[in-house]
Amino acid sequence: MAKSSRVAGQGHGDTVQPARASGGMDRGTPPVPHRPTFVGSGLVSPWYRRVGPVTVMLLVVAYAALWLVARPAGVPTGTFWGQLLGAQSVLLLSMGLVLVSTLPWVERWFDGIDRAAIWHRRLAIIGMVLLVVHMMTATNPAGTALGKTLAQVGAIGLIALVVWSVLPRWRSLLPPKLHWLPDRAARLRAVALLRKLVGGYERWRGFHRLTGVFVAAGFVHGLLDATTFGSPVLRWSYVAIAGTGLAFYIYRELLARRFMALHDYQVDRVTRVGEGLVEISLRPLGRPLEYAPGQFAMVYLEARDGWHRHPFTMTSAPGEDAIRFTIKALGDWTGAIGDLVEPGMPAVVGGPHGRFTHGKGTGHQVWVAGGVGVTPFLSWLRSLDQHPVHAEVDLFYTSAEDPVPYTKEIQAIAARHNEVSVHIVRSAVDGRLSATRILEEVSARPRDLSVFLCGPEPLVAAISDGLRDGGVPAGRFHREYFDWR
């Protein structure tokens, strides 16, 4: 049977149904059962990617147990628990500092730098909640003046910087019933002014780097004011934990840049590929970056106001002479990238990073790309000859643009690869892509599917929820985050 791809926006019912050619699967034939994870790309680490999260949980439990076992006599229960929470908070914040150290084994044990960033955020938020309870419950009638000052400096600094960190998400932190509050606030002039002041990522990151200093202040306060450190075990375990976190912080801020694998490139071409969408091609000047399809790099480009560092996914296939990125005008800097970047300009590329690989999937895969979220899938598709996918794949690519960028190229690749069927959804014409529609158009049973997603948060959340409700097992979702904060 001839295989074809479809542009769903040309009418839902009257397009050619994708079908597999020989060697593949016809629609309606029994689905391929779940097969074990394919470990061939070097990116798939079935067990040791869990080492990091499991270690975090074990350390939290072990540290609480140590405090309970080594509890010194004579410390009243209220302040004991208050100090225990303070110490747990220091443990969580210290682990958070280890997670952003950029060391390769962190990436390996947490399944990618992006997941490490997510754990960094989680630990920080839980650590701050514990810290607030600590501030309300810990007491020491003989507390020192210096200890108190350091406590206040540490607490104010950390709270302010963490609130700043979660500001972009504050709408999603509220229950839907209260969403009118941020929506109305967004219209106020004072809020617009505040957004201008604190909005940019680079300004946020500049201040965010100070967080370690405030952890250090809190740490010294603990040493000065604790009434529990009569127990040497508690005192020295505390020093070891905070000392490790702060050592990693110093490494990240002062030394990491010396050890980063950086590669010199030059801008080769800058091509407009769609509305607000630019493709940048970089040619190596020395040793080229080695990467796997779907990985991303930290790209340093020089603009009029200095160097800028942003993460972008390689869309090229490994082994091509140049590396290519497709960049969407989403913010302050990317909005101007088409005018700022010109052929001949220097570029530095750091990495590669990321663990987004189809090798993690089952024998039936659904790839969902929303807008510029197509970038990792472009690399997967362009490298199918060297990095074949061991599965039947349905790629759903939705975009507000018409024509949808890269459609012809993607369809040409799919025509050469029977295992891939393409469903292009032009959202302006055809409406939103939904989980129901995906399940209708895919032949496999939901429980045999694994799903790879990259795109805007609302799209990814809606499709994941819908597919999960439709029977896709929870552990089979893999997503690439374009926003870590």
Ligand SMILES: Cc1cc2nc3c(=O)[nH]c(=O)nc-3n(C[C@H](O)[C@H](O)[C@H](O)COP(=O)(O)OP(=O)(O)OC[C@H]3O[C@@H](n4cnc5c(N)ncnc54)[C@H](O)[C@@H]3O)c2cc1C
């Ligand atoms: C792993 C990963 C892969 C990505 N791949 C692509 C891609 O292939 N194509 C593409 O168009 N976009 C990609 N992005 C998103 C891209 O990095 C941001 O859109 C871009 O950095 C925005 O910069 P800005 O100054 O224009 O926006 P701003 O308005 O300054 O920020 C908008 C948002 O972009 C993110 N961001 C901004 N600057 C940085 C930075 N220096 N480091 C980390 N995040 C930052 C933040 O989440 C911020 O909230 C990727 C992001 C990540 C994390």
Ligand code: HEM
């Ligand atoms: C990030 C780390 C920490 C921060 C930011 C912090 C912050 C604070 C703050 C703001 C207070 C209230 C101070 C006041 O009453 O004015 C406080 C009290 C206290 N904290 Fe911490 N704390 C931290 C860690 C710890 C640790 C690890 C311990 C001990 C194990 C500890 C022990 C105490 C004690 C004993 C008090 C009561 C002090 C008093 O009554 O004067 N703190 N802390």
Ligand code: HEM
């Ligand atoms: C919810 C709260 C937080 C969020 C969302 C958050 C998010 C992030 C992100 C996305 C990065 C990567 C920045 C980049 O490389 O572009 C980062 C880096 C970092 N974070 Fe946090 N963070 C939070 C809280 C904290 C806390 C409490 C600490 C202190 C323990 C901390 C310390 C750091 C440090 C030191 C870096 C490295 C900064 C640099 O040199 O670039 N963060 N954080």
